[in-house]
Amino acid sequence: MTKPQASTTRSRLGTAVLGAVGFTFLLSACAPLVLGGAAVGTALVASDRRSSGTQLEDQTIEMRASSRIREQLGGRANVYVNSYNRQVLLTGEVQNDAAKTQAQSIVSGVDNVRTIVNELQVINSPGFSQRTSDTLITGRVKAGFVDARDIPTTAVKVTTHNNVVYLMGRVTPKEAERATNVARNVDGVQRVVRVFEVMSEDELKRLAPEPAVQPSSGTMQPPAAPSNASPRN
Numbered sequence: 260m261t262k263p264q265a266s267t268t269r270s271r272l273g274t275a276v277l278g279a280v281g282f283t284f285l286l287s288a289c290a291p292l293v294l295g296g297a298a299v300g301t302a303l304v305a306s307d308r309r310s311s312g313t314q315l316e317d318q319t320i321e322m323r324a325s326s327r328i329r330e331q332l333g334g335r336a337n338v339y340v341n342s343y344n345r346q347v348l349l350t351g352e353v354q355n356d357a358a359k360t361q362a363q364s365i366v367s368g369v370d371n372v373r374t375i376v377n378e379l380q381v382i383n384s385p386g387f388s389q390r391t392s393d394t395l396i397t398g399r400v401k402a403g404f405v406d407a408r409d410i411p412t413t414a415v416k417v418t419t420h421n422n423v424v425y426l427m428g429r430v431t432p433k434e435a436e437r438a439t440n441v442a443r444n445v446d447g448v449q450r451v452v453r454v455f456e457v458m459s460e461d462e463l464k465r466l467a468p469e470p471a472v473q474p475s476s477g478t479m480q481p482p483a484a485p486s487n488a489s490p491r492n
Contacts, residue, residue, distance in 0.1 A: 306413045307413050307414070308411075308413075308414045308428070308429045308466055309343070309344055309429070313344055313345065316342075316345060316371045317342040317343060317344070317345065318342075319370075319371070320340070320342040320345065320347060320369055320370075320371060320372055321340045321341065321342050323369050323370075324340045324342075324347065324365065324366045324369050324372075325338070325340045327365050327366075327368075327369070328340070328362055328365055328366070331361070331365055332353070332358055332361065332362060332365075335353060335354045335355075335358045336351065336352070336353040336354070336358050336362055336379075337351045337352045337353075338350075338351040338353070338362055338379065339351045339418065339420065340366065341416060341418050341425070341427060342372075343416050343427040343428055343429075343454075343456075344373075344429060344456055345371050345372060345373035345374075346373055346374045346375075346376070346427070346454065346456065347366055347372055347374070347375045347376070348376045348378065348418070348425055348427060348454050349362060349363065349366065349375065349376065349377050349378060349379050350378045350379065350418060350420040350423075350425060351379055351380070351420065352379065352380050352381070352382050352383065353379050353380070353381055354381070354383075355381060356381055358381075359377065359379045359381060362377070362379060363375055363377045363379075376454050378420070378423075378425065378452065380421070389421065392422065392447065393419040393420055393421070393422065394419070395447070396419045396422065396424065396445060396446075396447045396448060397417050397418065397419045397424070399445045399446065399447070400417050400419070400424055400441070400442045400445050400448070401417055403441045403442070403444070403445055404417075404438065404441060407437065407441050409437060410434060410437055410438050410441065411428075411430070411434060414428045414429055414430055414434070415427070415428040415430065415434075415438050416428055417442075419448075421449075422447055422448060422449040422450075423448075423449055423450045423451075423452060424442045424445070424448050424450070424451045424452070425451075425452045425454055426438055426439065426442060426451065426452070426453050426454065426455060427454045427455065428455055428456070429455075429456045429458055430455050430456075430457065430458065431457070431458060431459065431460055431463055432457055435453060435455050435457060439451050439453060
């Protein structure tokens with residue numbers, strides 16, 4: 260009886276691990292995670308400084324541009340596409356200058372692309388260790404934003420390549436400087452590149468949601484429910 264129990268335990272453990280991996284994948288995907296009948300992603304959409312339509316456009320731009328680059332450049336390029344407010348950032352490596360120019364041309368043909376920042380490097384593709392280091396740096400920068408408390412994490416998009424941190428988003432000049440300083444002080448960061456769309460404080464105020472209207476103190480109260488007590492004789 261001992262062996263079947265051990266096998267069942269291992270099976271349950273394996274299922275739990277796979278479930279955790281699947282949960283992590285869902286959190287990193289674009290689609291909102293649904294819990295208890297409510298979409299978790301809804302709160303993030305509402306707090307983003309882009310309209311919901313622009314957020315969808317950015318996701319579509321990233322998918323279409325990445326797909327077209329893979330189809331047309333294949334092994335000649337290792338390109339990462341990030342779009343924020345229809346401004347596209349290209350990072351990664353290409354084999355030559357011609358491939359770098361071609362990658363930008365491919366992205367420019369994608370619908371709704373407004374501008375392109377081409378940061379592609381003409382070098383060989385990095386190894387797994389470099390990609391792991393970049394992922395760790397991105398995580399540290401995001402954690403630094405959370406600790407700082409005065410940086411709007413939903414308004415700043417962070418990506419790292421070859422220890423260079425790229426910051427995208429719609430921010431005020433003060434927020435841009437604050438985010439840049441936090442990123443610069445993260446271990447392993449060699450350089451910070453700002454791809455911000457800078458907005459004024461007045462523009463930010465106009466994006467703020469209208470406060471909820473409180474009911475007037477003079478609102479009439481509903482009549483009391485009739486008593487169910489039996490009348491006295």
